[in-house]
Amino acid sequence: MSDLEYGLLISAVGYCVTLLTLALLHFAFRYLPKLLQLQLRARMRKMGQAVLPGEHLPITGDVSAAIATALYLHLNEAHDDEPVKLTIKKISKSYSPWSSKIFGLSRPLRR
């Protein structure tokens, strides 16, 4: 068998096996959630709780993100009620030598 023929054989087998490997992984994780749901249902039935309909069990990432954000805001950013009043107020002060810049400057030494 020439190198090229051998290479074609390797390529065909290699590509098919790569596809097959990930296809198997795909099937494993396609049916795994259903298997886990079965287990969950059995446990809930044992506990005498109502079983959720199968189609309601998977929650989309968007919903999870919204719930997580709401919880985060509630738990971490909760603060005291504000009086809903603007507190920005311009205060005019009369001149005072204590706050005058010119008195803050050190005088040069004279010899």
Place this chain on the structure above:
Amino acid sequence: MKKLAAFIAVIVLLSVLHSTFLVANRQQVPTASGPQTMQVQDAPASGDSDKGAVEAVRKFLSFTGFANVKAGNMLMIAVGLLFIFLAVKYEYEPLLLIPIGTGILLGNIPFQSDAGLMIGIYESGSVLNYLYFGVIKGIYPPLIFLGIGAMTDFSSLISNPRLMLLGAAAQIGIFTTFIGALLLGFHPAEAGAIGIIGGADGPTAIFLSSRLANGLNVIGQTINGDPIYVKNLIGPIAIAAYSYMALVPVIQPPIMRLLTTKKERLIRMKPPRAVGRTEKILFPIVGLLLTTFISPSALPLLGMLFFGNLLKESGVTKRLAETSRTALIDIVTIILGLTVGASTQADVFLTPQSIMIFALGAFAFAVSTAGGILFAKVMNLFLKQEDRINPLIGAAGVSAVPDSARVAQVMGLKADPNNHLLMHAMAPNVAGVIGSAVAAGLLLSFLG
């Protein structure tokens, strides 16, 4: 204009220095061997100290880089500087290009190779040679995979497992490039190592080339019975793989535009469902067992990848996961990048084979990208309207985490500013890492 003038001035200065030192070197050569050497060396002892001092200076000058520089060194230094420039200016994979660029500079500083200084990467006993040992023996890539596993979230893949097929489909570039390399006259082992560039995964490329094209394996015998060694292609393959990975934002978009219609680019995919902790823990365990049973040769890569992910997802080994995805992967990346860069010494790197490898690498990336996109389009023929896949994410199947996923996101946003594909694209992207490692394992088992 000023820059050009400065550049020319530097070139002229270097040429003058080079010619000056070369003359000094040539004058020193006759005294370097034979009885005359003894006379010269004895001269200072006999009182002619000036002559001895001149000889010492000449000897020193003959050791400098200016006296030993070749055009190849200058060219490679320019390449190293270009890598550093691309990393700093455009932030193209800076974590890789800065160490590799600096490594290229280190590897191409000219010196007297026969002086026994033990400084070159190919000189036994040198510091760089010790560090390079990890590349030759394929030690660093699995450690990188450990870190990748510890920092990768497989949720998007678990929530939509059919996207794994895109990661497998995009590996077609590996096998077509393998055939292309055979047609160009490479030995099957060398061709296999070159083909893996299509996997768009630096550590996988280094791992496979260190096993198949390391310059050590015997691939035949001459008529006289002397062994024929496989070529050492680790440097060119690694540089090609990392260069094209950095250039993913340049290579992929034209192919994506060419192979998809405007309507296909507008496809909105269903948001991924939330994935439970049990599923996340089971993924590395099932993945490890399934993939390594089929392709045991990929065990060092896939074993470490899934181990790292288990450290992350188990939730009870946070310290180990943290170390794997920060300190460990950073240390290994520094050493790997530096040594791979330093392995590109001009006399080893600048060969016709390297040019062919670069051409094949570009072909591999293009074919892999096209393979992922076309497979997504084929899948859409069999999927319901609401389950359809945006073919742009097929391009992310080439691995090159996370750049190719980012490219899919950018291309998606160009078609529809509200269509975010990043989460979906991450699924074939990480599946591509698994797929390329499986393909590498298969090539190793056939050709190793």
